[in-house]
Amino acid sequence: MRYWLMKSEPDDVSIDDLAARHTVGWYGVRNYQARNFMRDTQQIGDGVLFYHSSCAEPGIAGFARVCSAPYPDPTQFDPQSKYYDPKSTPAQPRWQQVYVAFVRKTRLLPLSEMRQHPPLAEMVVLQKGSRLSITPVTAAEWAYLQELLA
Template sequence: MRYWLMKSEPDDCSIDDLARRPGSTVPWYGVRNYQARNLMRDQMQVGDAVFFYHSSCPQPGIAGIARVSSPAYPDATQFDPASPYHDPKSTPEAPRWLNVDVQFVRKTPLVPLAELRSHTELANMRVLARANRLSITPVDPAEWRFITRELMGLDNDGI
């Protein structure tokens, strides 16, 4: 099993929105970065654990835990001219963009970005890297354990 951090703007989809969805599952649509797309396509597996991260909001941080619940498949928003994620160069025969489905596991107390930055144990965490703009980043198992146990107070890995 691998561990991931996936960013979502809570105005678009928050951890609470995910929890209320039928089956508590949502497609992780709108990824328009090749590196993030390749992570979904080449490395993500059903069952992988996800930190659900609220971004572009007054208090960014980890708001919950989810799991990958589908393999990567073509993101339908790329074909929709009305979507802000429309890509006119992408076709159903040759899609450029993919998404995976994620399923709600639990809401957690918010772990703010400033809190993540304050711990030397997380100094190499990709989301904290200077100029990191990726919406999906891998999380080292030791970082996952530190966050779930020390910062969230869970007695296991949260999944």
């Protein structure tokens, strides 16, 4: 099993939205490295830190799990979508998505508080210049966060 931090803007899909829907497609990933994590490395059952980004107080808002294999993100084919990619075709899609399932909501763990915990110091999301929407999380970081957010 692997672990991931996956960022979502809460105005688009929040942890509460995921809780209400039980599963959501993780659409709109338009960075090749994040896409490659999703396409090539994520597996059904992997743990997910659901992270609220681009908001007043970004941070971890809950836990989820990957619950589907990657498949073409349909928003890339929709000219009405802000995620439309005219260079992508159904025969040769550029962008993938997976479904994630709700596990549990936690208190919000903001970046400022994450930085105060030495066991989290090496987390990718805490590194200067880190902006990827999907990043790996170590087993030790995952275990620490499970306990911290119990």
